[in-house]
Amino acid sequence: MAFESLSEKLQNALSKLKGKGKLNEKDVDLAMREVKLALLEADVNFKVVKNFINDVKKRAVGSEVMNSLTPGQQVVKIVNDELTKLMGERESKINFSSSPPTIILMCGLQGAGKTTTAAKLSMSFKKQNRRPLLVACDIYRPAAIKQLEVVGEKAQVPVFSMGDKINPVDIAKAALEHGKKNGNDVIIIDTAGRLHIDEDLMAELENIKNVLNPEEVLLVVDSMTGQDAVNVAETFDEKLGITGVILTKLDGDARGGAALSIRAVTNKPIKFVAMGEKLEDLEPFHPDRMASRILGMGDVLTLIEKA
Amino acid sequence: EKTRKGMAEKIDSILKSYGKIDNGLFDELEEILVTSDVGINTTMDIIERLKTKVKENKVTEAIEVKELLKNEIKDILNEKEKDRELNIEPSPAIVLVVGVNGVGKTTTIGKLAYNLREEGKRVLIAAGDTFRAAAIEQLGEWSKRAGVDMIAHQENSDPAAVIFDGIQAAKARKTDVLICDTAGRLHNKKNLMNELNKIFRVVEREYGDARREVLLVVDATTGQNALIQAKEFQEVCNISGIVLTKLDGTAKGGVVIALQTELNVPVKLIGVGEGIEDLQKFNTDDFVDAIFD
Ligand SMILES: Nc1nc2c(ncn2[C@@H]2O[C@H](COP(=O)(O)OP(=O)(O)OP(=O)(O)O)[C@@H](O)[C@H]2O)c(=O)[nH]1
Ligand SMILES: Nc1nc2c(ncn2[C@@H]2O[C@H](COP(=O)(O)OP(=O)(O)OP(=O)(O)O)[C@@H](O)[C@H]2O)c(=O)[nH]1
Ligand SMILES: [Mg+2]
Ligand SMILES: [Mg+2]
Numbered sequence: 001m002a003f004e005s006l007s008e009k010l011q012n013a014l015s016k017l018k019g020k021g022k023l024n025e026k027d028v029d030l031a032m033r034e035v036k037l038a039l040l041e042a043d044v045n046f047k048v049v050k051n052f053i054n055d056v057k058k059r060a061v062g063s064e065v066m067n068s069l070t071p072g073q074q075v076v077k078i079v080n081d082e083l084t085k086l087m088g089e090r091e092s093k094i095n096f097s098s099s100p101p102t103i104i105l106m107c108g109l110q111g112a113g114k115t116t117t118a119a120k121l122s123m124s125f126k127k128q129n130r131r132p133l134l135v136a137c138d139i140y141r142p143a144a145i146k147q148l149e150v151v152g153e154k155a156q157v158p159v160f161s162m163g164d165k166i167n168p169v170d171i172a173k174a175a176l177e178h179g180k181k182n183g184n185d186v187i188i189i190d191t192a193g194r195l196h197i198d199e200d201l202m203a204e205l206e207n208i209k210n211v212l213n214p215e216e217v218l219l220v221v222d223s224m225t226g227q228d229a230v231n232v233a234e235t236f237d238e239k240l241g242i243t244g245v246i247l248t249k250l251d252g253d254a255r256g257g258a259a260l261s262i263r264a265v266t267n268k269p270i271k272f273v274a275m276g277e278k279l280e281d282l283e284p285f286h287p288d289r290m291a292s293r294i295l296g297m298g299d300v301l302t303l304i305e306k307a
Numbered sequence: 308e309k310t311r312k313g314m315a316e317k318i319d320s321i322l323k324s325y326g327k328i329d330n331g332l333f334d335e336l337e338e339i340l341v342t343s344d345v346g347i348n349t350t351m352d353i354i355e356r357l358k359t360k361v362k363e364n365k366v367t368e369a370i371e372v373k374e375l376l377k378n379e380i381k382d383i384l385n386e387k388e389k390d391r392e393l394n395i396e397p398s399p400a401i402v403l404v405v406g407v408n409g410v411g412k413t414t415t416i417g418k419l420a421y422n423l424r425e426e427g428k429r430v431l432i433a434a435g436d437t438f439r440a441a442a443i444e445q446l447g448e449w450s451k452r453a454g455v456d457m458i459a460h461q462e463n464s465d466p467a468a469v470i471f472d473g474i475q476a477a478k479a480r481k482t483d484v485l486i487c488d489t490a491g492r493l494h495n496k497k498n499l500m501n502e503l504n505k506i507f508r509v510v511e512r513e514y515g516d517a518r519r520e521v522l523l524v525v526d527a528t529t530g531q532n533a534l535i536q537a538k539e540f541q542e543v544c545n546i547s548g549i550v551l552t553k554l555d556g557t558a559k560g561g562v563v564i565a566l567q568t569e570l571n572v573p574v575k576l577i578g579v580g581e582g583i584e585d586l587q588k589f590n591t592d593d594f595v596d597a598i599f600d
Contacts, residue, residue, distance in 0.1 A: 040347040043530030046338055109528065110553065110581070111409030116440075140581070142417075142448035147441035154440075195556045222409065226344040226530025228558035249408060252493040254532035277408070277439070 006038040006295050011072035021065060023075070028060045031075045035295075042294045044257035045230045048264045056082050080291050087260065087287035092244065092269035094121075097215045100185040101133075103176070105212065107205055107240065108220035109232060110193030113248035115144065117220055117274055118190045119151035120282040125186050126157055133184035135175040136161035137168040137208065138192035148190050155279055158184075168192075169207045176212060189214070196235035209240055216243045218271065221258055223250045229258035230265045237266045248274040251281070257294050322369045328361065332369050336376055343561035343598045346531050349568070353379055377595050383564055384591045387573035391589060393520050394547060398428075398483040400518035401474070401510060405503065405544060407536055408491030410526040411552035411578055413442065416486050417449025418578070418586035424455055428483040433473030434459035435466045435506065436490040446488050452583050466490065467505045474513045485517075494539030503543050522575070524550045527560030537566050546570075551589065552578030559598050 013030045023031075032053050039049045060078050065071045096102045104121065106114045115138070122132040134152045136159060138144035145161045152159035160175045172189060179187045189208065194201035209217060219233060219242045236242055245266075247259055250273045259270055270285040322332075333354055340350040357376050366372060395402065402419070404412045413436070420430045432450055434457055436442035443459050450457035458473040470487055477485040489506065492499035510519070523546040525533050540546055549567075551560045554577050563574050574589040 037347055040341060041531055043344075043532075046342045109556070111411065111526065113409065141445070142452075143441040143444035146444045147439075150440035195553075197557060222526075222528070224407070224526075224529045224532045226528060226558065226562065227342045228344075228528050228556065231557050232528075249493065251496075252407065252532065253495045253535060254530070257530070 005297060006034060007072055007076045007297060009034045009038075009072075010075050011070055014071040014075065022062050023060055023065060023071070025057075025061050027071070028057055028075075031060070031072070032057055035075075035079055038295060039257060039260075042255035042257035042296065043226045043229075043261075044294065045227055045261035045264070048230065048261045051264070052082070052086070052260075076295070076297065080288075080295060080297070083260065083291035083294065084288045087263050087290055088269045088285075090287070092271050092285070094271065095215050095243070096186075101176075101179050102186045102216070103212050103214040104186065104188045104216045104218060105191070105205075105209060105214040105240075106189060106218055106220060107191055107236060107242070108193060109195065109222070110141075112193065112220045112222045113246075113274055114193065114220045115147055115190050116151065116277065117246055117248060117272075117282065118148070118188045119155050119157070120274065120279050121272075122152070122157040122186075122188055123155035123279045124282060126155065130186050131182075131184050132157050132186040132188060133175070133179045133182070134159045135172065135179075135187060135189045137171050137175075137189050139164035139166070139168055139171075140192045144190075144192065151279065158182075168204055169211060172208045173211050196232050196239075202235075202239050206239055217241060218244050218246050219262075219268075220246045220248060221262060223247050223256040223258060223273075224252060224254040225258040227261075229261045233262040234265050237268065242266065242268055244269050244271040246270070246272045246274060247285070251275045255294050255296055256290065259290050260294055319370075322373055327367060328369050328372060332372065333358065336372070339599065340561065343559035344530050345561035346534070346565050349565040353383075353564075373599065377599060380564060380595050380598070381591050383568055384574075384595070387567060387571070388591070390548075390573045391575050393575060394518050395423075395484050395520055396518065398518075399477060399481075399514070400484045400520065401477070401514055402484060402486045402520045402522060403489065403506070403510070403544070404487065404522050404524060404550075405489050405540055405546070406491065406524035407493050410491065410524045410529075411550075412436075412491065412524045413446050413449065413488055414581065415522075415524055415550050415552060415576070415578055415586060416446065416488050417453055418583055419576070420450070420455045420486055421453035421583045422586060423484050423486075424453060429481065430455040431473065431477050431480065431482040431485050432457045433469055433485060433487045435469050435473075435487045437462055437464045437466050437469060438490040442488070442490065449583075466502060467509045470506050471509050471513060474510070477514075485514075494536045500539065500543050507544050520548060521546045522548050522550050523572070524552055525560075525563065525566070527551050527553045528556060528558040529562060531562060533562040534565055534569065537570050537572070541570055541572070546572055548573060548575035550574075550576045550578065554597075555579045555585070560594075561598060 125132040136145040275281045434443045
């Protein structure tokens with residue numbers, strides 16, 4: 001990449017400090033300007049960046065510039081630690097109901113990756129010897145049901161559908177009955193993509209939620225999302241009470257600042273990341289990796305750890 | 308709607324409360340641009356130019372600055388005003404639609420096929436996405452809605468072969484516009500980008516004399532990654548226009564401002580919904596007004 005990395009920039013900004021003393025407010029301000037630009041370039045929401053920078057400033061002022069590290073790296077470490085903390089310390093798993101079936105409701109904007117991710121989840125459950133069922137509640141998008149059927153077959157997971165003439169709320173109800181009768185212990189509901197400001201479709205989701213009382217309501221978010229991620233996440237959470245987030249398309253090179261934005265406004269954990277179009281491409285979320293990705297650092301951290 | 312109105316009121320009240328111009332005002336304007344996904348670098352450039360203009364024109368009231376800023380952005384976008392028409396006249400023409408996963412390529416093709424057919428053109432579409440589950444069925448449904456024929460092979464067949472057949476069919480049927488769908492692909496995947504390259508070689512060889520329009524579809528919700536996307540696609544397939552989709556949401560799509568300056572490729576069409584009539588010509592004034600309203 002042609003860009004100078006954040007740690008290089010910080011290194012330059014703080015070069016005079018090398019190996020001595022503590023960071024004073026002026027040094028920190030200088031460094032934070034670079035951090036702020038990096039976070040904005042990574043699509044972290046403007047307001048989230050502001051708050052984050054203020055928090056980090058407080059911690060950084062007065063902290064020792066360790067001898068083994070150059071000051072720039074010290075600041076990177078502080079920023080990275082705080083970011084990781086904010087993103088949730090550990091990976092967060094699916095909550096299974098104590099009285100199965102466990103119901104998982106997928107939701108999100110158009111094209112985020114709900115249908116693909118639903119199939120990926122179902123396949124991972126199957127590998128855990130569970131008996132998942134996929135449910136086709138997207139009656140709007142052309143060939144959405146067919147798509148779910150195709151990926152369901154690949155995952156070797158049954159798909160419950162009633163065509164596109166029945167109301168999604170009724171489909172959800174019938175699917176629950178069907179699942180109980182057939183001994184399915186996890187039921188995953190695929191829903192149509194919708195805008196958070198589409199009142200009718202958001203009401204439909206609320207109704208589905210009310211009849212199913214799902215264990216998990218997972219918001220699927222495209223990692224390329226920009227500043228609007230906060231509006232989307234906030235509204236979905238307000239209306240539905242999401243229980244977690246799945247970040248898709250991380251096999252791309254987007255820095256994924258949306259992860260931080262969403263975490264900051266909803267305080268809900270990121271449960272999985274999707275890393276490709278194939279059904280195996282679903283991984284648990286690692287807050288530390290996400291933090292260095294957003295900061296655009298990669299290997300620098302491993303260097304710091306070794307130092 | 309609520310969100311948009313809230314934003315407009317907020318800006319105007321900010322401007323009123325300022326009265327005279329100071330640095331805080333420029334910070335507020337910077338925030339508006341950044342939160343519209345204009346990107347921090349482009350935003351800082353624009354704000355710098357705005358500051359110069361404010362000095363040059365001896366503007367002293369905050370409320371006038373907003374108009375100056377709007378004009379600044381409109382100037383950037385209008386550099387390409389003449390090229391906004393699709394390059395499809397005279398017939399025959401081929402339109403290739405490319406982009407990363409899930410941005411709205413297939414839907415845009417449905418809408419575009421419908422619009423062109425309504426204009427009285429003979430339109431054919433080719434199902435060049437043989438990879439995604441039910442992509443062919445999805446495009447098939449759109450071809451029905453738009454009332455145009457579709458050339459398709461089986462799932463997992465060679466996309467270049469589908470485009471080849473599409474071209475032969477277009478020639479035989481004296482089609483005015485052949486529109487080709489392609490699978491969503493991330494620009495950082497070498498093998499998938501090479502596959503696109505192969506499609507373009509077929510077009511070059513078989514339909515070199517046809518007008519060519521290569522549309523990159525960009526989701527308005529996308530942040531700064533759109534810049535890298537556009538550059539990488541540009542390298543492989545010489546994009547000639549951008550379609551900005553999902554503008555019916557709350558995202559402003561500000562990244563296209565940087566796109567247009569850096570790549571010199573105009574935004575030609577916008578998607579404003581999932582219905583067949585929800586495709587419009589890009590209009591600079593409306594777009595810029597929406598950032599501030
Ligand atoms: N590269 C990549 N592509 C993905 C990933 N997840 C999903 N996709 C692709 O993104 C596109 C959209 O995925 P879908 O699963 O159809 O998304 P959706 O949210 O169900 O879309 P709608 O139902 O239309 O709202 C498809 O081309 C998928 O193959 C991922 O992790 N990486
Ligand atoms: N709200 C809104 N949704 C749109 C618009 N354009 C497309 N969509 C929706 O976005 C989702 C993805 O659209 P597709 O046309 O399948 O996107 P694609 O780029 O062909 O996706 P892949 O082939 O999987 O890469 C669908 O749910 C569409 O209905 C738009 O302008 N506004
Ligand atoms: Mg879907
Ligand atoms: Mg498609």
